[in-house]
Amino acid sequence: MTNNTPLTNNTGLSKSAAPGVANSGLATQPDNHFDRKGLVQIVLLGLLFLVPVAAYFLGHIYYVNLASRITIIAMAAVGLNLAIGYGGMVSFGHAAYFGLGGYVAGISAYHAFNFTPFMTWPVNVPGSDSMLVVWLVAILVCALLALAIGAISLRTTGVYFIMITLAFAQMIYYFANSWPTYGGEDGLPIYLRNGLPGLDTNNALTYFLICFFGLVLAMAITSRLMKSRFGAALTMARLNDVRLATAGISPYPIRLVAFVISAVITGLAGALYADLNGFVSPTMLSWHFSGELMVIVILGGVGRLYGPLAGAVLFVMMETLLGGMTQYWQLFLGLVLLGVVLFAKHGVMGWLAGRERNE
């Protein structure tokens, strides 16, 4: 205990007016720290936006689509980061939601293309080639699946949680693999990209901008969410769930809702991914992809808002550049991951932008 100064009398205390904050060791860090972090974030987001726009006008459509791919995978990782980084729920089964979102887009487009109904009983449900419909259905389906999987998985913790989320995802993977109606293991092509009213979604830049909007929205929602009462409770559930319960808040429902939101974000990214590639297959559901998403989150910085973006940029660039040179590119990925885990615990974002502060 350093001092026992009599109390300054301030109810109505706001954070900036807090006594003692001025001379605590913390107050010296933030200024340049925040500038550096803000700068890194703006540069990262700015490059992601400007490079494909420039590439488009220079006629390099390939790079526009590559940027869309990075953006979508970053968005999927934003979803996973909410579970792992902010909620402390190490899900090894987020490919399930990514793939499910993808299949919603694929199946819907398939029925719209063939003019066949998705189902006729008890009500007639036609396919749809509208992204708005696809997204809405993807949200609903992923939320329901995550609610069921989360409700069971969240009764366990640690390694058991990792294994049970993996097991559920693998069940869905094998189901998709062996269900012939929608292509089974061969996958399902989307002949015509789903549309949005007033926009030409087949235009590469337009499609990139849609994905970019999705990513920014997902990040904005995550950021806002984590500052709210819900976010405060989720943070406490991650750091010390006994404390949360002792304070009168049950950790389980808080975690479950966060898990569902996380799955929905990843699922929407999956729907965008299927439309980008014009193809959906069980690969999107496989544990490899769950693992890749985890690698991206760890590379970028667990629990960092911009971590998934930084991780996705790094991952897809390595995959594209090194993968073009050698089929053993994952060896280098492994080395980079090792380096991050050993030397930059807080990922690329921690390394570039400094450590995150708690208040």
Next chain:
Amino acid sequence: MSETILSLNHLHKQFGALQATNDVSLELQTGEIHALIGPNGAGKSTLIGQIAGNIRPDKGSVYLSGTEITGMSIAQRARLGLGRSFQVSSLAEPLSVMRNVMMGVQALQSHSFRFWKPVAQDQQLLEPAVEALERMQLSHRAWTPVCELSHGERRQVEVACALALKPRALLLDEPMAGLGPEGSAKLTELLEALKLEVPILLIEHDMDAVFRLADRISVLVSGSVIAHGDSQTIRQDPRVRDAYLGDADA
């Protein structure tokens, strides 16, 4: 008039072959500090755990203000007004003191499924939290991360967290441990003032503090209450001197 806030009826808890709680019944009444003393391993923390909901009793029941809470979760009991501190402090270390204390305020005000408004400027949360911190004379540490606090300060933060719940009953598990004589004296004073608002079930090894604060004392040995009464009675009880006070005085 004093009324019973908390009552334990014939609690039993066994860990394997060890009878950690053996037919314990006690009461906590408004305006009092009821101290629970006993040697190490007597089952004091286990008893607190059963009241707060961390440990399920094998048999027996717990009532808070006439409501049976035996089957309730930790969180439900806390919302009903059961505040506690842990023997080994249990806080979110990287977060500020304020963020730890605010949790209880948040639980009282509404459910936590509020996704939009930031807590950092939420006066509805901040003001009651500051009030609880002021009670413990800790508001100068409000924005310090818990990991930078001394051992004793963490204890006080735990009490502040419990106060944020506007509790009907407080369960404090060795709040003086690690405080040093000066800190102990200060906390003794704080608790003395506090008991007028909220009755306290106090586990404590510091006998000076116990004899000064407690209106009633129960002595727990090997899971059973072997003696019960006011300070005077307990001081003179030969069994208590034998089982406990003997070595404490030595």
